[in-house]
Amino acid sequence: MSENKKRALIVVDVQNDFCPGGSLAVEHGDEVVPPLNKLIKEFLDRGEPVFKTRDWHPAKTRHFAAYGGTWPVHCVQGTHGAEFHPDLLDDPRINIISKGTNESADGYSGFDGTNLSQLLSEEGVTEVWVAGLATDYCVKHTVLDARREGFAVKALADAMRAVNLNPDDGTRAIEEMRTAGAEIVGNTKKAAGAGE
């Protein structure tokens, strides 16, 4: 490994509403928590930056079906559903990135309307490791934007799960990430399907 390669971990949207019991639950979504906790600890122990993104919507947004969008109401700012999964490691060194705050945009990507790219550049980061929820939406868009911004990307399949509105969405998302130049690491079956 080159001396000047600096890594960061981006944990995407591991929030109550995306986990079993939530308003937009991803099947087996909570299974990403243990592998992510291990990664968060390893990155922090090495002094490498960790970012958690969170969907942080206004109550009224075109993202929601009630206002012309696709999704049931989820992750409204300040609600229980918008909180991180209670078992996800917390640490004062973790940077929180709020996204989806614009009422006229979906804001799937952690880079969309946030200062994430700037923060990564300021830290001298050249490679990002990305995982979380969900494979076929916010993880995918975060990975694609990271590639567009010039970062090397490892997409961590063991620590992501898919929504699969259409049954193949997860599989297709993995292929899109790979085509964009991301290295896919781990069990892609779990990442693409909602479960076994």
Ligand SMILES: [Zn+2]
């Ligand atoms: Zn959302």
